Amino acid sequence: MKTRLALVAIAILIAWGLKRHYADAQPDDLSWILGPTARLVSATTGEAFVMQPGEGYFSRERLFLIEKSCAGINFMIAAFAMLVFALFHRVESRVDAMRVLGASLLASYTAAVLVNTVRITVAMWLSAHPATLSSFSAADVHRIEGITVYFAGLVLLYELVQRLDLGTEARSAKVASGAGARSAQVRS
C-alpha cells in the first residue's frame, strides 16, 4: 500500500515537474523533444528543418515553424498519467513501481515524439492543401486535427499497453502453471 502511494506521489511529481519545465522553458530547452520530432518530420516530409535559436525548428521552404507549443509535452503528461494508472495493478514491490514509472516515462516520451510527428506532418499537408469548408477557419481545422491525432494516439497507446500487459500476464500464468505441474510430478 505504501509503495503504491509512493508511486502515485512520484508520478504526480514527475507530471508536475514536466509541466513546470514546459511553462518556464525556452524552445532551446525543449530540444530533447523538439529535436527528434523535427528530425522525424524531416524524414517523413522530406523538408529540411533548421534550429533557429529562441524560436524552434524552421523550414525555410515551407515557412513552417515547429515551436514550443508544438512540443507535445501535454500529450506526454497525459500519456504518462494514463500508463501509470493502467499499469498500477502490476505494482507489488518497489522494483515493480520503478519499472512501471520507467516504462511509462519511456513509452510516453516515445509516443509523444511519434504522435507529434504525425500531427505536424498532417498539419503541414493541410496547410499545403487548404480545405474549403466555409464554417471552419484554418485555426479551427488545425485545432480539430490536433485533438483527433492526440486522442487517437492516446487510445492506440492504451490499446497497445493493454495487449502487452495481457500477454505478459498470460505468459506469467503459463509459467506458474508449468512450475506447479513440475512440482506435482516431483512430489508424486
Place this chain on the structure above:
Amino acid sequence: MKRAFWTNLAHAFRRTALPLAAYYAVTLALPLANGAAASGAAFVRHALVVLAVPPILIVVACGLCAAANSGWSHIQRPPQQSSS
C-alpha cells in the same frame, strides 16, 4: 443491428474511458486549475471543441466498424436461393 451498434458504442466508451479521462484532465482540468477560465470566451470555445471532438470520433469509429462488419457479413453470406 441497431441494438448491436449501441452495445458496441457503450463498450467503446468504456474501453476509451481512461484515455478520454487523461486527455480531458490535461487539456481542460489543468488549464482550469491554472486559471484559464479567466480568459473567458476563448477558453469556453476551446473547451467546447475539446469536449466534443473525442466522443464524436468514438461514435464515427463505431459507425464505420458497424458499416464494415455489416458489409463484410453481407459478402460472406451468399443470397439464399428459393427452393421452388
